[in-house]
Amino acid sequence: MIKKTVLLLPFVLLLFAFLPAKKKKVIFFGDSITQQGARPGGYITRITDLCKKEGLSEQFDFIGKGVGGNKVYDLFLRFQPDVLDQKPDIVLVYVGINDVWHKTSSGTGTDFDKFGKFYDAIISTLKRQGIQPVVCTPSVIGERNDFTNQQDGDLNLYAKWIREYAAQNNVPLVDLRRIFLEYLQKNNPDNAEKGILTVDRVHLNEKGNQLVAEEMWKVIKTLK
Amino acid sequence: MIKKTVLLLPFVLLLFAFLPAKKKKVIFFGDSITQQGARPGGYITRITDLCKKEGLSEQFDFIGKGVGGNKVYDLFLRFQPDVLDQKPDIVLVYVGINDVWHKTSSGTGTDFDKFGKFYDAIISTLKRQGIQPVVCTPSVIGERNDFTNQQDGDLNLYAKWIREYAAQNNVPLVDLRRIFLEYLQKNNPDNAEKGILTVDRVHLNEKGNQLVAEEMWKVIKTLK
Amino acid sequence: MIKKTVLLLPFVLLLFAFLPAKKKKVIFFGDSITQQGARPGGYITRITDLCKKEGLSEQFDFIGKGVGGNKVYDLFLRFQPDVLDQKPDIVLVYVGINDVWHKTSSGTGTDFDKFGKFYDAIISTLKRQGIQPVVCTPSVIGERNDFTNQQDGDLNLYAKWIREYAAQNNVPLVDLRRIFLEYLQKNNPDNAEKGILTVDRVHLNEKGNQLVAEEMWKVIKTLK
Amino acid sequence: MIKKTVLLLPFVLLLFAFLPAKKKKVIFFGDSITQQGARPGGYITRITDLCKKEGLSEQFDFIGKGVGGNKVYDLFLRFQPDVLDQKPDIVLVYVGINDVWHKTSSGTGTDFDKFGKFYDAIISTLKRQGIQPVVCTPSVIGERNDFTNQQDGDLNLYAKWIREYAAQNNVPLVDLRRIFLEYLQKNNPDNAEKGILTVDRVHLNEKGNQLVAEEMWKVIKTLK
Numbered sequence A, B, C, D: 001m002i003k004k005t006v007l008l009l010p011f012v013l014l015l016f017a018f019l020p021a022k023k024k025k026v027i028f029f030g031d032s033i034t035q036q037g038a039r040p041g042g043y044i045t046r047i048t049d050l051c052k053k054e055g056l057s058e059q060f061d062f063i064g065k066g067v068g069g070n071k072v073y074d075l076f077l078r079f080q081p082d083v084l085d086q087k088p089d090i091v092l093v094y095v096g097i098n099d100v101w102h103k104t105s106s107g108t109g110t111d112f113d114k115f116g117k118f119y120d121a122i123i124s125t126l127k128r129q130g131i132q133p134v135v136c137t138p139s140v141i142g143e144r145n146d147f148t149n150q151q152d153g154d155l156n157l158y159a160k161w162i163r164e165y166a167a168q169n170n171v172p173l174v175d176l177r178r179i180f181l182e183y184l185q186k187n188n189p190d191n192a193e194k195g196i197l198t199v200d201r202v203h204l205n206e207k208g209n210q211l212v213a214e215e216m217w218k219v220i221k222t223l224k
Helices: A002-018 A032-037 A043-053 A072-077 A097-105 A112-128 A152-169 A176-187 A206-223 B002-018 B032-037 B043-053 B072-077 B097-105 B112-128 B152-168 B176-187 B206-223 C002-018 C032-037 C043-053 C072-077 C097-105 C112-128 C152-169 C176-187 C206-223 D002-018 D032-037 D043-053 D072-077 D097-105 D112-128 D152-168 D176-187 D206-223
Strands: A024-030 A060-066 A090-094 A132-136 B024-030 B060-066 B090-094 B132-136 C024-030 C060-066 C090-094 C132-136 D024-030 D060-066 D090-094 D132-136
Touching (some): A043 A060, A090 A206, A097 A152, A112 A132, A132 A152, A152 A176, A152 D152, B032 B043, B032 B060, B043 B060, B090 B112, B097 B152, B112 B152, B152 B176, C032 C043, C043 C060, C090 C112, D024 D032, D072 D112
Parallel strands (some): A024 A090, C090 C132
16 A cells, blocks of 8 residues: 555656646735726736746736725725735735825825824734735826926825835835836936826826836745 | 511612712713813813713713814724723714815815715724714804805715714714804804804814803713 | 088988997906807807897897916906907906815915905906996805805805905896805705706806806896 | 316216215015014025125115015015005015915915916016016925925926026026025935924024025125
């Protein structure tokens, strides 16, 4: 009996080798940019393509959970059903633009200190539940590169907080704001307010979606 | 044996009658109006006095948990330490003014639909934990009685939602907004924007504190 | 010689009777509601029809000078070219909605006291130049009839100021806000926020355009 | 006869040399910073001192016309009585902070394009009347030097417009925003939001008043 089992062992191991490892479930948690990211051409679709191209499709599942107009406390309010109940392995949080923008567009932006409290409530809960968070700084509202976009100061402030929070809490960071600003310094010679990485100062065009996809993918694939 | 016990019964009952019943712990959960309410002359202090006058001091403990500038999501963020951890029996929630006011004073008011979600999260949790909630409509921002205060429409909207929520969820209501508007119809002949029930259009003067105290006390004492 | 002239007099008078009287030039000075008012079905087009129906087409020329997004100070900035240079006889000023609305939609509403100053600068100049002004109160932002539209308080305040200004300065008034509110009390049983007189809470549908046309026409035809 | 006149000429010239030249009347036209500038220790008072120290007191009269809370259209509304009727020779316009700030502090900031229109109306009128304008960019709302003050983007935008306007219209410029930012880069090592040049993020402390005084005086004295 023993011998037979021993003889069979290589085949059993071989069998496991062909069995797919459990895929990592990656949730993108955010606002309208993420909602559009799940469309054809969107950044989540492009990450799926990048993953496939590198032969890692068996290792990741990508799921978009973006809702237009969302601020950090909207994420908080739908955190349980949209994220925790989905049992993800990795969650990328990409939020902050509406928290700043709504201050003037509807009078309902998010106070700076409350932004941090809700943000931390989300990230801390993920960590406590053994889910890997990845945080992103808010990209842009307006693409002018001479620091004259109305919300530049506030976006810098909220982005700076996220950077410091990520460092202090050892959370992987995709520093989209820094990446966008550097890109726009080089690629926006006419100081246009849109049309470089966005279609409308905020929502991503093809280049914007590709840039976000590449930068996020760089971080995600280190987490396998 | 039985006879003896029966004879003792009146004495035992008498004993219980003198034993203090456990006092009900009442928390007032709100913004700067509630913060000031705990001061001498404030509405919480006046409720304590009303309670004493009616000989019910042994039945209630009143505790103010108001913080200046608070909106509904600020209450939510400090709900655990400031309310639940205190093991109250009754919680009066008096919030909504800053949710509306901050729309123009800092660009960080609370969206109408999110107001309801955070509000419900607080009240539902209280009920689930066997704590008696009491809700209050937001009083006033400006005392003019001809419907020309800037935030009248929004305050009416948020107050209406609280009224309907209270009715649907069988939660006792202190309808401060209605009470204030009726008072101002009768007692503000010059259509002044402050000085009748408030010192500054929002924060309560002596009459305002007394009115709130009386109206809240009417409801609280039915909950013993 | 004298006799001949006397004989000719009836013919001369007859001649004048057939000569068209100089038409009164009426300018509608306002925002997007007025801009749309000049379209087919718009309130200015409907006033032209009402005028024709009453056989008064030879007496009035109607000209729309509405620009989307305009506040009172936008009217002021284009007052010279768009109004004074056109040499009108009558000018209807219909403004105020954006002055209130932009407070939360872009953070650039008009302070109440400055609204009055620019308004008065326009009306006073018209009067000094012998042009007949007609003023209108701002209609609605939201059609709910239970006083819960966000801007109700502010619209009431600005409308009240216009009413008092008109009375004090003896300027004909079309009190659109009062007229709309009365109409909505009767004709909005479901408390809808749009669809009764507006398509989108602000801009007029057919019924709204017709109501404005009728109410303005009532006043205009008294000015011939 | 000729000889006598020639002999007298030096005395006549000497006479004129002792006659006081008509003083240049300099008006500072602005908001609360300018209102406070006229106080002891304020920037206007300091300019008066600088002028005296350089022995030029006989050449300039300095008059403050600052009003708290003023935006560009407030300057416009009191332009005639406060500036033109005073028959000044030189007018420094220092405005723009409230135009940006009020967007979030009261919902009544000034649209960017309207800012330019009212600004130009003021400067053009001064030039047409032979009065020398001097323009200033708005200094700061918050002194953090890492571009995280909420209004940094908007202040940069409005300041940039003023710079370009000054260049295109050949108007002397005191570029306070650039001067403040350079100062804060060097002198705010802790990235404090106030206390370097301001007492409260906006209004000038001693150093701020001195800096503004020196920079303005440099320009003013070239205009004698």
